[in-house]
Amino acid sequence: MLTQKIVVTRNLLDGCLQPCDRLWLLVNVKGAAGLLVMVSDKTDKELLEAAGSQLKAVATFTAGTDHIDLAALKKRNIRLGYITDYLSDAVADLTVMLGSQMPWHPLLMAGPQIRGVTVGFLGFGRIAQAALKRLIATDKRVIYVTSKPGKPVWEDYYDLIKHMHGLTVPVEVARNLGQLASESDVVIVGCALTPSTKHLVNADFFKKMKKTSVIVNIARGPVIDTNSLVDALDQGKIFGTGLDVIEDEPNIQAIYPILEQPRCVLLPHIGSATLETREQMVAESVQNLLAGSIGEAMVNELKL
Ligand code: 8YV
Structure with missing residues (x-):
């Protein structure tokens, strides 16, 4: 043997x-x-x-x-x-929930409405496409995707759902990051971490986002520059954030200022935990x- x-x-x-x-x-x-x-x-x-x-x-x-x-x-x-x-479904469930939940507070309840919002995917791989299925099935939305559309595995499903519900949901490729930032009500970060995506979401990106928007990260912490995210929340440049991943995880000290933010939902990288x-x-x-x-x-x- x-x-x-x-x-x-x-x-x-x-x-x-x-x-x-x-x-x-x-x-x-x-x-x-x-x-x-x-x-x-x-x-x-x-x-x-x-x-x-x-x-x-x-x-x-x-x-x-x-x-x-x-x-x-x-x-x-x-x-x-x-x-x-296999893990795309579990992570996609969590992605969608992170984008629609905020900690309770009377004023915070006046957050962005879900129906009809624009969801911008930064990265459009398997998880993003699985999240898209959930979004199409629940609400009418205008959905933008990034310049790397990936394999359009969602197309058949999308046509079926559209047919069943009579939905009109335009799915478009965003021209560039600027358009994604400025037109999305919910930005979902789902791209791989590479040298070119590190801190791709930075001060410049947050400057272009809507004050009422939410950013979700279910990919890798370093795609978002944490300092710029904290500034954006502090200065009201965006409404809130839902993070399953953080820079330098699991070292929570590195992102300490985020813990002080009332409009931050933080999870310990459990997207695939079913x-x-x-x-x-x-x-x-x-x-x-x-x-x-x-x-x-x-x-x-x-x-x-
Ligand atoms: C984690 C993940 O690996 O598959 C990935 O890329 O980030 C997750 O599935 C998982 O939480 C175990 O660490």
Whole structure:
């Protein structure tokens, strides 16, 4: 029987946001054929080098891959398994709810009306499109999307719903970020974190937003510049925010001023936290890990 070493950075149903002890990982990854990592485990050259040439596959317990040095993996012919579509529904539910709830206060109840609003998606991947389905089904809305429309998987569904409800919901690609900022009542940040999306939502973006608007982030904290967000809330440039992710999570100190904001709904990165989704994520990532370690087909392999 062929025996391979695999390393799992922690109990899959324990907390994922606290990084695994780096020193432990660097020592224990040596000689592994497969490695399973979480959202907070930086999977960089140093770690791959510590693993050595036996490492055939990394499986991540995430859909996002910003914690992984993809070029370094490719250079070493290491395969990457990830979570694809299953979590989109859970995150899309949370996305829509974050955009429509605010903490109770008599004056805060006078927030923006939901019906007929413009929702602007910054990033239009699977989660955004799943959120769009929910928005179309519940209300008449004008919806703008960003310049990267992605695969239009929503089109069939959209036509069906439109037919059933007689809705007229224009779905348009925004010309640029400025249009997205200035015309949206709810901006939903759903893009991947890359060097070009870091702080894409900054002081300039907030300056263009409506005073009555809300910004939601279910993607990665650093896409929004936290200082500019705090200023925008302080100075009444926007109405409120709903965040499932923050910069430098789970270090809450880094975003301390946000906690003082009455119009901020903050969640601890739980977008994919339904029992069904977590169960599926465990199954998929472990299957990716085991198959990848012995050179077999993974459930979801990212083309590097
Ligand atoms: C988290 C996520 O990984 O898949 C992603 O990219 O950000 C989430 O699903 C999950 O909360 C576990 O840390």
